[in-house]
Amino acid sequence: MATQASRIAGRLMLSPAVLLLFLWMIVPLGMTIYFSFLRFNLLMPGTEEFTGFENYSYFFTDPAFWPALVNTLTLVLGVLVITVVGGIALAVLLDQPMWGQGIVRILVIAPFFVMPSVSALVWKNMLMNPVNGLFAALARALGLQPIDFFASAPLASITAIVAWQWLPFATLILFTAMQSLDREQMEAAEMDGAGPIWRFVHLTVPHLMRAMTVVVLIQTIFLLSVFAEILVTTNGGPGTASTTLTFLVYMQSMLQFDVGLGSAGGIVAVILANIVAIFLMRMIGKNLEA
């Protein structure tokens, strides 16, 4: 049905986007791969030389590497569990008849629009500060000892902040998916004497499965790159207690100017993200056919 002319016009219209994205992807990635095989420090210009896999072996034997990998996975998994479980609970709650549902929804999704540096600073100083923070005031009011969150549990504190930012996203998507739940089937099950828990496990959860998968995969992509929250609160510390892969690469390349080592770390992060991406792409690709 498309004429020859419109097909050519279509190609022309498509090519700038494709070309730009191709360059955006291939040039920096190619440079990162190239740098990762060089001894290359910005503080010592002119001393670049090819070193094979030396940077990779340095990166993997860096005492911060394993903690960073474990921290990354802990942060991602922690946030995923909190947001998916909390998101389902909230989606079910929001789906009930109530007064003022529109306002409740607006309040619940609000944290998603707060920029990471603001939420990190507000949580760090105004809520979690062991002296002047609101949690400390609450603890004292209850006769408890205030907790120094970022000193005693830095990674858990960051996980809490990030989960607060992403809970709205999970809720919104699961709630949207809830809307297409087959109400008649629900009612029929209710008529047949199925209790609310049976209905939740056998009807609601399977229906939300797909949305849950999307939430998990998309959040993982973003969570692997969490940066501002760590920079503003703990700077990766104390020690390596809250250093993630992203933050480790940032420190190596932007603070220690070790471009070679940072690039090797970047490639490791790319490979890690790709493993996740393959699953996500398959999900979305399937949807494209439907």
Place this chain on the structure above:
Amino acid sequence: MAREASKGHKAAVTVLAWGVALLIFFPILWTFLTSFKTEGEAINSHPSFLFFEWTLENYETVNQRSDYLAHFWNSVVISVGSTVLGLIIAVPAAWSMAFVPGKRTKDILMWMLSTKMLPAVGVLVPIYLLARDAGLLDTKTGLVIVLTMVNLPIIVWMLYTYFKEIPGEILEAARMDGATLSSEILYVLTPMAVPGIASTLLLNVILAWNESFWTLNLTAASAAPLTAFIASYSSPEGLFYAKLSAASTMAIAPIMILGWFSQKQLVRGLTFGAVK
């Protein structure tokens, strides 16, 4: 009949839902309230919720002392600039994929999506060095370019899912009536595409406004948008809670208001159309 929820049930749900919602919203509300307190009141060990002396002095101080407006303007230029530039590149691409799909359209779409999966830290060093060598470090131009490329896949995808919903028969009818390609675009497609383009614009301004990896790593002072400006409060100014709150409120208020209008687009845009 079973659906007729009792008044009591509805009341209980309402109380519970409002309780949870207020708890989630609380940090934002608290920031908002603190921005109207004096510094002394803000760190009072018996914090007061509403009954304190309201003052606007923090807003004045933040505006005078730290060029809040300059950073606000940087945020506006960077987020709107990168979105508009992205739309200029993406609208033709999404149009052609939606209306003149070829054999490889699906592959191209999936490939575009895959570029979004590339973690930023994997290309941090080259982008930093390229920006430095091009003299684009700490400039608005540099950030506009970077954020355009970062969000381009999302823009293309969102537009594509919207354009897909415009019925193709309308185009055929227009062609039958002898419409040329340009008049087809101008009079038939554009009016139907405007809502989708507007939604895409809105969501991407929000994403670009809050983007915090590139804005923090590629700016120092002169081009720093609000994300970097607020991050500079981390210490020791962060201990001035009232001023921190005023600066934070001003940084998030505009985008939160935009965000509330774009709830539906948010789901669609961020799930690449997988959940509608």
